[in-house]
Amino acid sequence: MLQYWLNWKTLITLIAMLIISGTIFYSNYLANKIKLDEKIKIEQWAEAVKSNASNQLTDNNLSGRILSENSQDIPIIVVTEKGVLLDSRNVDSTRLSDPSYLKRKIDYFKSLHTPIEWKNPLDTTQKNIVYYGESRLLNEVRYYPIVQLIIVGLFLFFLIIAQHTAFKNNQNQLWVGMAKETAHQLGTPVSSLQGWIEMLRTIPSNEKIVNEIEKDSNRLLLITDRFSKIGSIPTLEVTNLCAQIEQMIDYIKKRSGGNVAFELNCTEQNLEPKLSPALFDWAIENLLKNALDAMEGKGKITLQIKKISKLIYIDIIDTGKGIARKNFDTVFKPGFTTKKRGWGLGLTLTKRIIEQYHKGKIFILNSHIGKGTTFRIILPG
Numbered sequence: 001m002l003q004y005w006l007n008w009k010t011l012i013t014l015i016a017m018l019i020i021s022g023t024i025f026y027s028n029y030l031a032n033k034i035k036l037d038e039k040i041k042i043e044q045w046a047e048a049v050k051s052n053a054s055n056q057l058t059d060n061n062l063s064g065r066i067l068s069e070n071s072q073d074i075p076i077i078v079v080t081e082k083g084v085l086l087d088s089r090n091v092d093s094t095r096l097s098d099p100s101y102l103k104r105k106i107d108y109f110k111s112l113h114t115p116i117e118w119k120n121p122l123d124t125t126q127k128n129i130v131y132y133g134e135s136r137l138l139n140e141v142r143y144y145p146i147v148q149l150i151i152v153g154l155f156l157f158f159l160i161i162a163q164h165t166a167f168k169n170n171q172n173q174l175w176v177g178m179a180k181e182t183a184h185q186l187g188t189p190v191s192s193l194q195g196w197i198e199m200l201r202t203i204p205s206n207e208k209i210v211n212e213i214e215k216d217s218n219r220l221l222l223i224t225d226r227f228s229k230i231g232s233i234p235t236l237e238v239t240n241l242c243a244q245i246e247q248m249i250d251y252i253k254k255r256s257g258g259n260v261a262f263e264l265n266c267t268e269q270n271l272e273p274k275l276s277p278a279l280f281d282w283a284i285e286n287l288l289k290n291a292l293d294a295m296e297g298k299g300k301i302t303l304q305i306k307k308i309s310k311l312i313y314i315d316i317i318d319t320g321k322g323i324a325r326k327n328f329d330t331v332f333k334p335g336f337t338t339k340k341r342g343w344g345l346g347l348t349l350t351k352r353i354i355e356q357y358h359k360g361k362i363f364i365l366n367s368h369i370g371k372g373t374t375f376r377i378i379l380p381g
Contacts (some may be wrong), residue, residue, distance in 0.1 A: 200213070245264065266305045266306075309360040
């Protein structure tokens, strides 16, 4: 599915780049053609002005028509060699009386085209200079590819967002389906186990064995309940956070061996955010097991809980082998694992539980290779 999405993304991007490249090439071709045509028109206009210097011709003769037609849309400024304004076309004439504005316009036109110089037939000692800019049509053709690039870019952006959203939705549906199917498959054998436990209770001297089996059965019930909640909107209830985490530490401590020390620091004992106890325990359990694996059965795990303003901060600190900075985000993605066994879903589930179900945040606060890692959870208080 991921490979299919990436192939389509690459194909669409390639097609868009070809369209944009072709458009830019053709637009540049048209712009250069229009630019050359406008240069010829301005040269013709300058010749017409020179032949019409007596100002006696009308638009009915050849020079008059050239004057009228060739300057319809092209901005033109005509000055003497001393900078005295003689004529202008398609320029804001009300501002040309301002010398600074006139100079800026001339400098801008000069940066676009080489000015045309000609001698005034009525005063051969005076040289006039024609500065001209670009027509509206030329500007539209020149900037059209940029507009198109922006439009295509926005289209690709929204297309990628839509594709990514669809992919994430498919992933979520797969997660939910797997979780609920797992809960369903576990339900039947767990129910049978509970029935067998009740039968074993009737046999004398089986109390110790029955109690241990019952603990494992209850554990399976808890796992089934956790999986059944994936994909559903969990019921959040006011929970004593420190007490809840302490229970999970006690559970993990019994299964960690004697070479791992645990420490819980709560700045406030009465922190009571809204939690789904079953799912939140699952998230903490995953983090503690992850810390145990990183320490390889020896070290210290510290949990620090504090409230700042309206947010609760939970730091899980281990003295394990650490995580490379390049993997800070990768560790939360499905399939990432450094262990020989496992699917690499523990931290992915933890992130989903904290961020989607409890509206919090989870991330690696810091990590140093060979020294340990700190995971931070932020919950609304």
